[in-house]
Each structure stands twice: as structure tokens, then as C-alpha cells.
Amino acid sequence: MPEDVSLATVAARAGVSVSTVSRIVNGEMRRASPATVARVLDAIEAVGYRPNPVGRALKSGQSQLVAMIAANLDNPAMATIASSTEAALREAGYVMVLCDTHDRPELQDEYLHAMRAQMVRGYVLVAAVASPGLSELSASGAPAVFVTRRNPSGRGPFVGIDDRAAGAAVADYFADLGRRAPAVVFPRLGSSASRDRVSGFLARLRQRGWSEDAIIRADGDGRSHLQIGYDAGARVFGGRDMPDAILCVSDQIAYGVNRRARERGLKIPGDCELVSIDGTPLNQWVAPWLKSIEIPYAVYGAEIVAGLQLLWRGEAFGERLLPYRFG
């Protein structure tokens, strides 16, 4: 494998200059006679030339790299987003660099700097958290798409679902089902997504006749939604008013709540119905007791890349709310 083939190799073999080869490689066919083009194409084929992305990046100031900065890859929802985005980017000729911030602002900033140094073409920020570097990024006008959570510092292109509507849909479901004591469990330090889901849920319940304090609320601390659910479950199931229906703003929170319920000997969904928002496919296998708003994470990738391409072309791209299913 002679991996030292460059434009010069091809040029020498075809008996033309480097610039001519470069132009032909880049599709500028009318800058050379058909005969020359053919000769060059043959030479390219013969020596197995592939453009060097590094040389290109240096010259043009832009690499083919796209940075995905995600809060926590251990969350299956994010893993699916990463996976589908990677596929869509490859399809479009780009390469994905994956950065896991573990929800820590300093790490996020470190990555943002490192990625800028790599001259990445764009940024995909999944569940980004507020940080100085992020404000900088927003201000710089670099192509960035926010996913799941909206840009914490200012506006920015967004891919996600209508979180308020999703919350409201669950409220309707509970109400229509005749549940009397609804509850909601969410992370204390909420993202825009969590907040919107909760507020949509609460607003709709109020519309449908519940008083503010008839709705049980429980939040939890930390970055593990599993733990948040488990902790909140202790309070929810330990109080005097047992809920008969709980909205968990993520699958993982529902897993935590369910574990607590199990430990307390409660039947789910018999004693208390659980609904989550996420609906990853794994649920059908390991959590059949869980009803969910299913977010189409597997198609996020295509939407994200479409958004990036709009931004690259200088066109507007505000937000793209994807349809969810209540399954």
C-alpha cells in the first residue's frame, strides 16, 4: 500500500502540473481539454490517488470533521442520536468526532476549543449545558445545531420535539383515563426540554380542572436520571398521597421510579401507571410496563445533517420539531 500518493504523483504520471490535477479532482472539468482530463483520470485510477483531507483542511481552513458534543453517551437515547448522526454525516462525506462531556461545563469548553483548533466544519450539541465557551461559540456564528436541549445561551438552530405538547399529551392521557392523583418526576436542574415537558403537563392538568397543589411533584439531584428517579420514587411513594399515574420526563427516570415501586411491592402499572418521554426501543424488551412518548431518535441524524447543510449554505434554519408517537 503506497500511501504516499499525492497530487504530485498523479501529475508526474499524467505529465501535467499539480494545479491541473487539483482542478480536475475538484470537478473543474472545463479548465482542461477532454484529452487531458482523461489522462489525469487514468493516472488517478492507476496510482489509487485519494485527496489528503489534512492538506485540504490546512489550505481551505476547514476540515471534513464535524464535532458532536454530547452530554452523556451512556444514555441510550444519546447513543442512538450519535449513531444516526454518524451515519448521516458519513453519507454526506463528513467525519464525526465524538466528545462526551459528562455534563460538565469545563469539559464542554475544553472540547469546544479543541474542536475549533481542529477546524471542524460544524458542531452538533446534544444536551448542551451553559458555559463561557458556548456563549463564545454562539456569538461567533459558527455552524452549530442544538439537539434535545435548546441553546442555553441565546437562540440557535434546534432539533427536537415539541416538549410542551408532549407533556400536555400525557396529561390528557391521564385525565381521559380517569386518573385522579397524577404526579411528575423530573431533574432539579432541568434543561429546556425537561422544563417544557413539565410545564406542558402541569398547564394541561390545570386546564382540565386540577388545582395546583393536587399535582404531586418530585425532583432529584445529580446527573444520573436513574438515581433521580429512584430517589424521587422514595418520596412519591412514601408520602401520604399515593399517585395513581406518574409522568417521568425520561425513560431512565422511569426505570428508577419503577425500581423503587418494585422494592415497595407496588404493581406497575396496576397500582400506578408510569409514562415516560423518550420511548427508546429497548423499552419493549425490558420495560413492557412502561408507556412512552416515543421520540424518533433514529431520524435525528438525518435532520441534524440537513440542518447543518442549510447553515453551510448560509440559509436560515430555526428549529425542526419532529413528530412523536404515543405508543
Next chain:
Amino acid sequence: MPEDVSLATVAARAGVSVSTVSRIVNGEMRRASPATVARVLDAIEAVGYRPNPVGRALKSGQSQLVAMIAANLDNPAMATIASSTEAALREAGYVMVLCDTHDRPELQDEYLHAMRAQMVRGYVLVAAVASPGLSELSASGAPAVFVTRRNPSGRGPFVGIDDRAAGAAVADYFADLGRRAPAVVFPRLGSSASRDRVSGFLARLRQRGWSEDAIIRADGDGRSHLQIGYDAGARVFGGRDMPDAILCVSDQIAYGVNRRARERGLKIPGDCELVSIDGTPLNQWVAPWLKSIEIPYAVYGAEIVAGLQLLWRGEAFGERLLPYRFG
């Protein structure tokens, strides 16, 4: 944010040449007088200089990129490996590029080519599949670490567990427990890992008195272990001899088998004990009925990077078998 600071910027400000700055940046302190060094360091600080990895890569022929080529990011085990590797690489000053092959050899080859073009420093191959490009890679002597599955074409540095021993441990567990009708469920097109787990399990059972055909075997097709388990479950539970203990070679297979058992009204682990090999932390939340050989995926990252660093230094690195826990 003036992101056009280069060595030249610093050099101009410090009143020295570019080469001097470069040498100081790279720690060659004795090539300049202390006074100069101080001046340059100040200038670096003042203009906020950060070396440009692209220029560096072009000159040196090596980027700071490390390619992780993984078979399927939707599998939580792989997601954990990816996540921990990413953290360890960052720690060591590298940047991880993530490629998801969806278990398809052509895609794997496409990625291998693309990554070589990116002048990546090394390769991490998680559950790699045999392919022409992979043979080439092995032959080229590029730094590559194989994870979970051994190099399908030839030998190569490996990070994983002792799969045969793990299989044997489960056999011992079943035997000690007094189970009479053990079974094993595995993917038909097995990786080295699957094969070793199964053969270790079978060998130990034979040692302990089982005849070859007293052990129920069921395999399944396709790339989804969930589906494999579900399909195999139909056969296992539908046969005349009901197993009273099943080894599933992965968590996801166990999820599939369990779903089938549930649908048939079987009690797990009452009617039939399930043991899997993987033991991702999620099990404790959503699959308390499952006993597992717990593989420490979260520490794979550190091992992988340590292995890469050995390879980079030209030192030998055969294989690293990590301890597992039976929990």
C-alpha cells in the same frame, strides 16, 4: 475571538523567528536563552496561541486523531466502551473519531480508508469483522487495538476478558446450584468472544458429567442480539425438554429470551434461571431477574489507551485480559 493566531503571530510579538517559537512550544527549552523563552511564553499567553493540529499533522504525517471503529453503537456495552475510551484518549491528549459500521464489512473498509487518509494515530476496533481492509491494516503494522473480538485476520493486540473462563464459570454455577437441564443461546455467526464463551461453557459441563446432547443449544441469525434471543427463546421453550438454566452470551440475548419467557408465562428465575455475559449496569435497574458475568467495560478505555501508547512507543502488547465479576 481572533482565531488567526499562529506561530507567526507569536513570533512577531516576541520579536523572534517562527522556528524559535516552534521549538519552545515543543519544549526544546535549551535552544533559547531563558530571556527569550520568557518573552516567547509571555507572547503566547498574550495572544492566546494554541498550536494548530492540522498544520502539525500535515508536517509530521500524523494527526492527534484516533479512530474508534465500532460494530454497533446502539449496544450499551459498546456505548460504554466508546465513552470510556473517549475519556481516556482526551486525558492523553488525543481526539476520538467514532465510526459505526453496523457490522457491515464494506462500511468497515470504507472507514478504514477514510481514517488512513485522516492520518489517524491509531485504530481501536471494537467487535471488528473480517474484511479486506482489515487484513491490509493488520499487514501494514499500523497501531491497532482489538476489543471484545480478536483480530479476525491474524493476531493483534487485544483487550477483553477470558471468555472461555467466563463460560466455564457459568457452567460451574449451574452445576453447583444443582441444575439438571442447562442451555446456551448464542448468535449463529459468532465472534471469537461468543465462540469462546460457548465452548468454555460446554467443555466445563462435559467435565462435570453432562453428555454432549444433554445440553440444549440454540442459536439465532441476524445482527440484533435482542431478536436472536427472542427467536431462540421460542425454540428453547417450545421443545420437549425445558431447560432450567440458560446461559445467554450477551445481555441483549438475555433480554430477548426473557421476553419470550414472559410471553409464555414462565417465571424467571423461578422456572428457569437466566445468566448473561456482559452485566451492564442497566441490568440492576431493568433486569433484576438477570444474573451476569459483569465485564468492566468502564475501564476498557484506560486499558485500550495504555495499549495504544505501548504500540506507539514500539513496545510489545499482546493481550490484556481484564478481570470480571460474577454478580
Next chain:
DNA sequence: GACATATTGGCAAACGTTTGCCAAACTGAT
């Protein structure tokens, strides 16, 4: 045949780095 105008292709600079080599300046010994 003279001239304008396309067409075709090469030269050279630039992107940010690293590094071999050479030159100046300094050190100290004679």
C-alpha cells in the same frame, strides 16, 4: 495576414507546522 478572444495549463504563493543546517555572537583558554 493581423488582430482580438477563447481555451488550456503552469507558476508560485499560501495555509501552520517542523527541522536540518548555517551564521552570528558569545565564552573561555592560550
Next chain:
DNA sequence: ATCAGTTTGGCAAACGTTTGCCAATATGTC
């Protein structure tokens, strides 16, 4: 004062690419 040896620092080439500009050749018009 001379010389050798060392320290200090710059010049310039190279990595692979892109692109503005200019030169040469070909084509067309009168």
C-alpha cells in the same frame, strides 16, 4: 589578539492542497 567551542536563533524547505494570475496556444473575425 587569536582561535576553538558553545550557545542562540534564523533561513528555508517540506508536508498536500487550492487558486489568482499570467503565458502560451488555438480559434475565430475582418
